[in-house]
Amino acid sequence: MSENYVYITTPIYYPNDKPHLGHAYTTVLADITARWFSLLGYNVFFLTGTDEHGLKLQREAEKRGMQPKAFVDMMSEVFKDYWRKLNIGYSRFIRTTDPDHEELVKRVVEELWKKGFVYKGIYRGWYCSGCEKFYSEKEYVVVDGKPYCPIHQRPLEYIEEETYFLKLSQFKDYMLKVLREGNHVFPKNYADEVASKIELEGLQDLSIARPKERVSWGIELPFDKRFTIYVWIDALLNYLTGIGYGADMERFEKFWRGSIQFIGKDILWFHTAVWFTLLAMLGIPPPRKLVVHGYLTVRGQKMGKSLGNVVSIDDMLARYGSADAVRFIIARIANFEKDSDISWDIYDSIYSGDLVNNYGNLVRRVTALALKIFNGEVEKDVDESHASVVRQLVQKAIESYNEVRINDATKIAMDIAHETNAYLNREAPWAKESPVKTVYTALESVRLVTLLLHPVMPTTTKQILDALGVEIEKGLNQFNFGYIEKYRVKEAPIPFKKLPKQETQAQ
C-alpha cells in the first residue's frame, strides 16, 4: 500500500442479543489488520459499532417492555463489553443513533433526492420482518405452496405500500465494470458471484423508505416525514460518518483511499450492489478492499441465533484462559474462500498444537538456554543457515498480512517456530562448547515469530518481548534478522497453560 492511511471497518452489528463467535470472527480479523498496519507505522482508523434502527429492534424492545432507545443503549454497552474482553482496539464505536450519524444520513438522502437518484413509487412484495428484507420469487423458498424466508424458515408477509426507490438500475453497467474489471473485492470470486447475479437478474431499484406506522424506529426521511429511511441505507452510511464525510473532506479522502472493509459473505450483496452504487451516486470510488469471509459452520450449518448453534465467546475465554488465545484460534480458523467448520476438538488442537507445544515451548526453551548458559546476555552472532530460512518465511508472512491473508500469516509464524524448534534439536546448543551463535539465532527467531504474532496476541507477545528485553517499534526495520545487537533476557512467563487432560467438552 502506498498510502499512509488505513481505514478498517467491520459491519455494524444488530444488537438484539449479545455477540457470539460469529461476530467475534469478523471483528477480531479486522482488529488484527488494524494492529498490523499500526505496527508498520500507518495512521490507522478502526471503526466498529452497532446498527440500532429498524423493525427487528423495535419489536425486540417492545417484547421486553422497553423503549427502543433504552434497549439499544443497554445492548451497545454489551457489545463494547465483549470487545473489551477480546481486546478490540477500535478508534470509534459508532452507533446509528449517534447524532452526527443521523445528521449525515439525512443529508446524504436529501442529496440523492436532489440529484434525481430517488423517486416515489409503489412497492409490492413478500417481506420478512426478521431479515427486514423483501424476497423476490427467485430468492424465497416455497413450503406448502407458500413463500417462506430462506433464512428464518417461516412464512413471508405480502406487503403493498407507497415508498421511495433508489435508482440502482441506472448503475448496472458501472457495477458490472467495477466487479469484473476492478480489484476491490477479495477474494475475487465473490465479485464474480455478484456480477453473475446482476447479469442474470438485472439490478433492481431499491425501496429505501418505510411507512412510519410500520417502522417508527428509524431516521425520518427528510423530504417526506411520513417515512423512515430503510435500515440498510442508514447502516451502510455509517462507514462515511466514521471518518467525517462532509465534515472534513480532506481527512475523509485520505482514509477512504486506504479503506479495508470486512464482511461475512451473507451481506455481500448489500456491500457491493447497494453500497458501491450508493458511493458512486455520491462521486466516491468503491472501498480499496472489501474483504469477505465465509461462514463459521457447526456440523455444516451456519452459526446463528435462530438455529441455536452459536458458540459463546465466554465459553472460549473460559476454556483457553485469555483473549489472546481466542484471537489466535480465530486467526487460524479464518477462511476467506470457504466456510470453516468448527468444533471444540479443532480449537483444542490449535491451542495445544500451536500455542502450547510449538510456540510456547520454543519461548520457554530459548529463554531458559539464554539464562542458563549466558546469564541472559547474548551477543549478536548470526547462523546464516537458519537465518536464511527464517528471513524467507518472515517475508512471506509480511506479504500475507499486507494482503489481509491473516490465516496464512499466522500459519507461517507457526512454521518459523516449528523450524526453530527443529534447529535447536539439530544443533543441541546445551552440548556445545561455544553455543552463542545457535542461541542468538534462536532468540532472533523467537523475536520475529513474536513480532509477527503481535497483532494477533497483543498482550502475550508484549510480555514475551519484554522478557527478551526488546522494545516494539513502528515500521519494517525491526523485522530484519540480526536487528538486535545484544540480548538481555529475563525469565519468560509460561504464556499458554496446558489444557486439563480428562476434560472433554460437549459441543
Ligand SMILES: [Zn+2]
Ligand atoms: Zn428472514
